[in-house]
Amino acid sequence: MKKINVITLGCSKNTVDSEHLMAQLAAAGYTLTHDSDRTDAKIVVINTCGFIGDAKQESIDMILRAAAAKQAGKIERLFVVGCLSQRYAEELRAELPEVDEFFGVNDWDDIVRVLQGTPDPALATERQLTTPKHYAYLKIGEGCNWKCGYCAIPLIRGSHVSVPMETLLEEAEKLAARGVRELIVIAQDTTYYGLDLYGRRRLAELLEALCRIDGIRWIRLHYAYPTAFPDDVIEVMAREPKICKYLDIPFQHISDNQLKAMQRRHTKADAYALIAKLRKAIPDLALRTTLLVGYPGETEADFEELLEFVRTVRFDRLGVFPYSEEEGTYSAQNLTDDVPEAVKQERVDRIMALQQKISLENNRRRIGSTVQVIIDSKQGDYYVGRSQYDSPEVDQEILIRPDNKRLIRGCFYRVRIKEAEDYDLYGELLTK
Structure with missing residues (x-):
C-alpha cells in the first residue's frame, strides 16, 4: 500500500501537476511509479484531460480499465483527478462507484491528505520528473482570460494566475541542479505572464532570469497567444543564445469571419504582421502552430483562406484538429455545429497533406547544414x-x-x- 502509480493524460501542464503531486506523496513515504501497466502498486491516481472529445474519451477509457482492475482485485484504491474530474465529478461519481474519490484541478492538497500525508508548502518547488532527466516543463501560469469561443479551459481552470517569479526561478534552479538541460516554458498563454501579479507582462524578464541559471542550455517557449504579443519577448529571443529559435503560436484560423466567430482578439492582418515581425527579428525561427477546422459557420471560402495561410507562411511544425462542441463554451451555447463531420475530416486531411509537402521541402533545404x-x-x-x-x-x-x-x-x-x-x-x- 506504500506504492502509487500516477497515470497522466493530456497536456504537458498536467505532467507538471502530476510531478508536483508525486513529490508531495514521496515526502509522505510513498514509492511512486508513473504511467505503468506493469506495476504492483495497489493505489492508482489518474490525472485526466477534459479539453476535447478524443482526450475526454481517452481519460474515460483509462478510468474504466482501472475500475475493472480494481474489481478484479489487482488494485485496492483508485483516485481520479484533473480536468475531466473537475468538469464532470457528479456524473462520474454516479457512473463509477469503483473510484474511491474524485478531485478537481485545485485539490492537490486534498489528495495528499486522503493518502495520510501532510501537504508541505516547503515542497512547492519540488517535483518527481516523469520526463527524461535532461528536459522538463516549467509551468509559469494557470488558467486563461481570453475565453475563445470553442475553449473550455477557462471553465475548467479558471482565470489566468501567474506563478511568482521567485518561485519559478527556485524551481528552475532545482531542476538544473538535477541535470535538466532544457526547460520548456508553458502556460495556457505564456505571453500573459505577470499581468495579474505585477500589473504588466513580465515574460521577457523571466526568460532573461532563466538564461542566467547555470546548467540550463536551452529554453523553449510554448503556447504564446498572438494578440498583443510583447515586443520585448521578441527582443530577448533574438538576443539570448540559450533561448531556442522556436515558438509555438496557436493561430487557430486566419479568416476574419472565423476569427470573429471564435472570439479571437486578432485579425488576419494582425497575424501576418506578427509573423513578419518575428521572422525579421529572428530569421531562423521555427514556427509551430495549431489550427482548428470545421468551426460553426466555416465556409469553403474560409477554409481556402486557411489553406493559403499555410501555403504562404510555410510553418515548420503544424497540428490541426476538427472542431468538437464543448458544453458551456460560447460556441456550444450560441452557435450551431453546422459543418458535417465528414467535411471536417476532409479539411483536416487537406491541410495535413499540404503541410507534409511543406515539411519535406523545408527538411530537404536543411541537408548539408x-x-x-x-x-x-x-x-x-x-x-x-x-x-x-x-x-x-x-x-x-x-x-x-x-x-x-x-x-x-x-x-x-x-x-x-x-x-x-x-x-x-x-x-x-x-x-x-
Whole structure:
C-alpha cells in the first residue's frame, strides 16, 4: 500500500501537476511509479484531460480499465483527478462507484491528505520528473482570460494566475541542479505572464532570469497567444543564445469571419504582421502552430483562406484538429455545429497533406547544414535527437547512426544533416 502509480493524460501542464503531486506523496513515504501497466502498486491516481472529445474519451477509457482492475482485485484504491474530474465529478461519481474519490484541478492538497500525508508548502518547488532527466516543463501560469469561443479551459481552470517569479526561478534552479538541460516554458498563454501579479507582462524578464541559471542550455517557449504579443519577448529571443529559435503560436484560423466567430482578439492582418515581425527579428525561427477546422459557420471560402495561410507562411511544425462542441463554451451555447463531420475530416486531411509537402521541402533545404543536437534516446540502430527547432514528443527527430560511438542521453553533439524525410532527418556525428 506504500506504492502509487500516477497515470497522466493530456497536456504537458498536467505532467507538471502530476510531478508536483508525486513529490508531495514521496515526502509522505510513498514509492511512486508513473504511467505503468506493469506495476504492483495497489493505489492508482489518474490525472485526466477534459479539453476535447478524443482526450475526454481517452481519460474515460483509462478510468474504466482501472475500475475493472480494481474489481478484479489487482488494485485496492483508485483516485481520479484533473480536468475531466473537475468538469464532470457528479456524473462520474454516479457512473463509477469503483473510484474511491474524485478531485478537481485545485485539490492537490486534498489528495495528499486522503493518502495520510501532510501537504508541505516547503515542497512547492519540488517535483518527481516523469520526463527524461535532461528536459522538463516549467509551468509559469494557470488558467486563461481570453475565453475563445470553442475553449473550455477557462471553465475548467479558471482565470489566468501567474506563478511568482521567485518561485519559478527556485524551481528552475532545482531542476538544473538535477541535470535538466532544457526547460520548456508553458502556460495556457505564456505571453500573459505577470499581468495579474505585477500589473504588466513580465515574460521577457523571466526568460532573461532563466538564461542566467547555470546548467540550463536551452529554453523553449510554448503556447504564446498572438494578440498583443510583447515586443520585448521578441527582443530577448533574438538576443539570448540559450533561448531556442522556436515558438509555438496557436493561430487557430486566419479568416476574419472565423476569427470573429471564435472570439479571437486578432485579425488576419494582425497575424501576418506578427509573423513578419518575428521572422525579421529572428530569421531562423521555427514556427509551430495549431489550427482548428470545421468551426460553426466555416465556409469553403474560409477554409481556402486557411489553406493559403499555410501555403504562404510555410510553418515548420503544424497540428490541426476538427472542431468538437464543448458544453458551456460560447460556441456550444450560441452557435450551431453546422459543418458535417465528414467535411471536417476532409479539411483536416487537406491541410495535413499540404503541410507534409511543406515539411519535406523545408527538411530537404536543411541537408548539408550542421546543427547542435540533444540526444533523447536510442532506438534500434539509431540515436534519436532533436535540434533547437524541435520540441520533444510533438515535433520531428534527428536520427543518428553512432558508427561504434556511444552517445550519452541528455548531452549535446554536432551533427551534419545527410538525408530528409517528411517528418524526420538523418544526420552524421561530427564532434561533441
